[in-house]
Amino acid sequence: MDTIDTNIKIHKTLNNKRRIYGEHLTPIEIFKEFILPEIKDKLHRYIWVDLFAGKGNLILPILEYIPEEERVDFFKNHIFLFDIQKELVEQAIQNAIKYGIPEEVAKENIQQRDTIKGYPRFLLNLELPVYHITNPPYLYIGYIVKHRETQKYLEYFKGENEKYQDLYQLALINDLRHGIEKMIYIIPSNFLFGFSVSNRIRTDFLKYYTIRKAIIFEKEIFEHTGTNVIICFFERKEVPKYEVFSFEGIKIGKDIQKRKYTLDPKNHYRAGNDFEEFISTYRADKPLKVKYYLTVEEVEKNKGDLEIEVIDANAYNGKEYKRIKIYVNEKLYRKIKSNILFVRTLDTGSPDGRAGLYKIREVFGVDGILVTKAKYRTHPIHLFIEPEISTEEQVILMDYFNLILEYFREKTDSEFMTTYKYSSSEYTRKYLGLLQVKGLIQTFPWLNLRDEEREHLKDLIRKKNVDELISFIKKKNGRERLEL
Known part of the structure; x- marks a missing residue:
């Protein structure tokens, strides 16, 4: 009976942490299947960073593709991971050790930090450019307001951030403000398809970035949430401007489809806008x-x-x-x-x-x-x-x-x-x-x-x-x- 009670308590604790931090840890398989093919030929050109690293599943598997004798030096110069939770930082350090990284070296580059509140600016002064790959926290401000345990995050949404609606949006806008050129984000699909919840972040963010490619999931990829997610491959524009642009989307559900998406600033860069254009443009003169x-x-x-x-x-x-x-x-x-x-x-x-x-x-x-x-x-x-x-x-x-x-x-x-x-x-x-x-x-x-x-x-x-x-x-x- 004691074991059952203990397991129930552990399960409740984990669920509470997921709600409090908005965390949904990424399976390594997602990285290997969908992200690695896009970056495997560029591993030595960038500093690979995850500001919301969890256990490190979106960055550490890169080490499998580095010869063992080169891994420690590569890790020192090319990998930096951060997370707000001490336990996850410790797990990420242990995972780095499994790849042959000495503990003292792993602790140097895997750090506990609230990166929404305190962006690690030192990364911008290193020799190589930052490539940010992340699955940031998803926590909608409507949820944050209603729950005492998450109300501490309301301070994030003050000042220049008050117009945004979710923690993942603050992550995006932080990267924009710090001039990051390339990012791969696993974020809720409402970034592309949502209305009021996403209009502001799309309008602000996509003035500066284009989407090179997106993978849209209509099947479950996280164990503890049904949140619909996309993997977006962002690249910073040479000149910020509002403009129509297109990208290829791969939709994965019961089958795999390739679709071309065209985003227009006049519709707040919302994807799949044909229906809304029809009902707004062709409203009857005397509607019911x-x-x-x-x-x-x-x-x-x-x-x-x-x-x-x-x-x-x-x-x-x-x-x-x-x-x-x-x-x-x-x-x-x-x-x-x-x-x-x-x-x-x-x-x-x-x-x-x-x-x-x-x-x-x-x-x-x-x-x-x-x-x-x-x-x-x-x-x-x-x-x-x-x-x-x-x-x-x-x-x-x-x-x-x-x-x-x-x-x-x-x-x-x-x-x-x-x-x-x-x-x-x-x-x-x-x-x-x-x-x-x-x-x-x-x-x-x-x-x-x-x-x-x-x-x-x-x-x-x-x-x-x-x-x-x-x-x-x-x-x-x-x-x-x-x-x-």
Whole structure:
């Protein structure tokens, strides 16, 4: 029993440290497979540095490719590792010893240091240029604020750093400020694909750096986190400037794909921007208004004698949602009955369970979806449309929405959506944001159309003629209509 208790305590301690430090130690295999091929011909040209080294797995394996008789001198002149945690520094020293480095030599170049607060500037005065390879800590400021054990990091985000959102972003901006020319970073994929969380760091950082190559993982590579990561190969520009640039991305999931990504400063250098450009550029002149959630508060304010059966979005037993009956007045009764759609923001993993709009009665056998506790964006969400449109028109909207959504998922490999969870599903499960749902609904030009145009739109949707449908929307909603 004592052994079990001890193991539980150790496990909890390790989990707590991962949360406190934002650490996710990198497997050596990741270095050997994806990073080493890019640097193996340059080993003597640079000082190899990791400012968030952990056990040293991103740098020390270089020593395997240095002859044993040359390793000590190479280590002295070419390798410097730092970490904030004393235990990890000690482990990195022991790992260096395994490569034949004497302990006293290893201790010289493997040091405990908080490199976000105190950048090791002496590296910049050495004879060779620094090449920084790192997997920095990931700790979002929203998490830091909410947890007492991490609030000490709030001081990092003061002054010139106050606009950034994550510890990894501070690592990037520190390298920028110190003029590092080449870096390889393993960082959350929201650096490339995120919105508000990453707009500032991309705009600031990519004025000075280009991405030569990126490896995008849609499978788990760290043992204790599902954080989606990329390996970015950064090179400093000769002249800082905002400019469009392209790079090759290798996406690794259930298969391996090569894709070309073009980043544009007008979109904060965000990758996979086709969907957002469509919904922002081609918003209808008279868009439908969208509201989410049927709440207990609304039901309480509209009590009456009319019975409606709903599911409780907060009561799921693993197989189905709990059904309950509510009694409301005529106004709310009509509102619920006349809005027949719900939003599934989260892929289930099955082909017929992808994110999109669906009929409430067809899926759940009831008329409404009630939120009895907290609102969760990943639950099924009752959708309310204004002005009121008929149930037939809502079905047209549903088919339109799902057709366009699947078009962009195919075109962009769903990169405008957030990867939710690694699993054995037929496809990588994704999350569709509620702002994205609203944006796509508001491209539906129903209120702008004449009768004959509505018939044409219905025909395009029925035939699933997506290319012509997109063209039709662009002409009705976008710049092209000015040329008609």
